Amino acid sequence: MRSGVPRLAPLRGRRGGPGVREAGGGCAMKSVLFSRFFILLPWILIVIIMLDVDTRKPAPPLTPRPYFSPYMAGRGGARLPLRKGGPESGPGRSSQKSNESGPHPPPQPEPPLPTIYAITPTYSRPVQKAELTRLANTFRQVAQLHWILVEDAAARSELVSRFLARAGLPSTHLHVPTPRRYKRPGLPRATEQRNAGLTWLRQRHQHQRAQPGVLFFADDDNTYSLELFQEMRTTRKVSVWPVGLVGGRRYERPLVENGKVVGWYTGWRADRPFAIDMAGFAVSLQVILSNPKAVFKRHGSQPGMQESDFLKQITTVEELEPKASNCTKVLVWHTRTEKVNLANEPKYHLDTVKIEV
Ligand code: UGA
Numbered sequence: 001m002r003s004g005v006p007r008l009a010p011l012r013g014r015r016g017g018p019g020v021r022e023a024g025g026g027c028a029m030k031s032v033l034f035s036r037f038f039i040l041l042p043w044i045l046i047v048i049i050m051l052d053v054d055t056r057k058p059a060p061p062l063t064p065r066p067y068f069s070p071y072m073a074g075r076g077g078a079r080l081p082l083r084k085g086g087p088e089s090g091p092g093r094s095s096q097k098s099n100e101s102g103p104h105p106p107p108q109p110e111p112p113l114p115t116i117y118a119i120t121p122t123y124s125r126p127v128q129k130a131e132l133t134r135l136a137n138t139f140r141q142v143a144q145l146h147w148i149l150v151e152d153a154a155a156r157s158e159l160v161s162r163f164l165a166r167a168g169l170p171s172t173h174l175h176v177p178t179p180r181r182y183k184r185p186g187l188p189r190a191t192e193q194r195n196a197g198l199t200w201l202r203q204r205h206q207h208q209r210a211q212p213g214v215l216f217f218a219d220d221d222n223t224y225s226l227e228l229f230q231e232m233r234t235t236r237k238v239s240v241w242p243v244g245l246v247g248g249r250r251y252e253r254p255l256v257e258n259g260k261v262v263g264w265y266t267g268w269r270a271d272r273p274f275a276i277d278m279a280g281f282a283v284s285l286q287v288i289l290s291n292p293k294a295v296f297k298r299h300g301s302q303p304g305m306q307e308s309d310f311l312k313q314i315t316t317v318e319e320l321e322p323k324a325s326n327c328t329k330v331l332v333w334h335t336r337t338e339k340v341n342l343a344n345e346p347k348y349h350l351d352t353v354k355i356e357v
């Protein structure tokens with residue numbers, strides 16, 4: 001009760017102050033006043049407690065405001081708990097210090113926050129809704145993110161449609177089936193779905209001058225730190241960073257010297273021109289639009305070469321922009337969800353209700 005003491009003091013003064021005492025004089029008067037005071041005391045306390053509750057900060061809204069944005073000052077959602085000199089603080093971030101104590105400079109027009117377009121291929125399986133739930137919970141905390149969810153299916157499913165409608169995210173729901181002949185182990189996955197996302201993006205921006213934007217391929221089973229989105233948001237052409245738990249190693253990463261990518265730390269097919277997982281790079285919208293023919297290819301693409309085949313069409317290794325402290329931090333993990341055991345699903349005596357999982 002912060003306000004208890006100061007608010008109580010004047011009330012007491014009014015009821016038992018010198019003015020009142022002089023008018024009555026005697027002992028009886030004093031005890032009457034005292035008893036009145038004690039009768040009133042609980043009510044006074046109740047009023048004080050109510051006033052105090054009223055002045056407390058309102059509860060935060062259910063949908064948290066975005067945490068991460070490269071523009072710290074001024075934007076409501078730009079709180080950066082990880083960046084205040086703690087162990088997570090990376091080099092080159094000093095210009096982002098918040099300006100809490102100094103005088104406030106006149107408000108300046110903020111540059112528009114580049115939109116992050118996340119293309120997620122997804123397909124029906126027992127864990128699909130769980131994966132999408134985790135992903136949406138992450139994306140909901142990222143400012144100015146547009147989710148392009150592309151189902152590997154002949155039609156939009158009820159499950160994903162319902163899910164997206166309730167996800168509380170700007171999104172686009174597409175679908176395209178992978179031809180049966182390509183649904184085989186060892187063949188690249190999600191080629192058609194990522195291309196459908198690229199086509200949508202190009203169509204959406206064909207008639208207008210490109211707004212600032214960044215494209216990122218976000219598979220539905222990976223794990224993304226919020227800091228990753230802050231890093232990729234400043235992509236000028238193509239940016240890269242390490243990916244954890246991939247390629248038979250704890251991580252793969254671009255090797256950086258003097259701010260330039262000079263090679264790859266990888267344990268798998270080191271001959272790849274861009275030895276990087278799909279989760280390890282982002283591309284500016286401008287680059288996507290100025291290379292309208294750049295797509296993922298089925299024809300001639302070897303296993304694990306999708307990323308290289310795509311990146312070769314839009315950039316060179318020398319041009320890559322290393323993120324995550326010169327590629328020394330893992331901010332995304334190539335996690336894979338184990339296949340669920342449904343061995344005890346009943347064939348008869350099914351549950352009396354139908355529940356979406
Ligand atoms: C690795 C890479 O991380 C992927 O980016 C790459 O697409 C994939 O290899 C590949 O072989 O092509 P991995 O974990 O083996 O990833 O692949 P999945 O996570 O099973 O699939 C990647 C994405 O495609 C996921 O978002 C998944 O939902 C989707 N997918 C997968 C489909 O849309 N259809 C499928 O039949 C399979």
Ligand code: MN
Binds near residue numbers: 219221222334335336
């Ligand atoms: Mn995966």
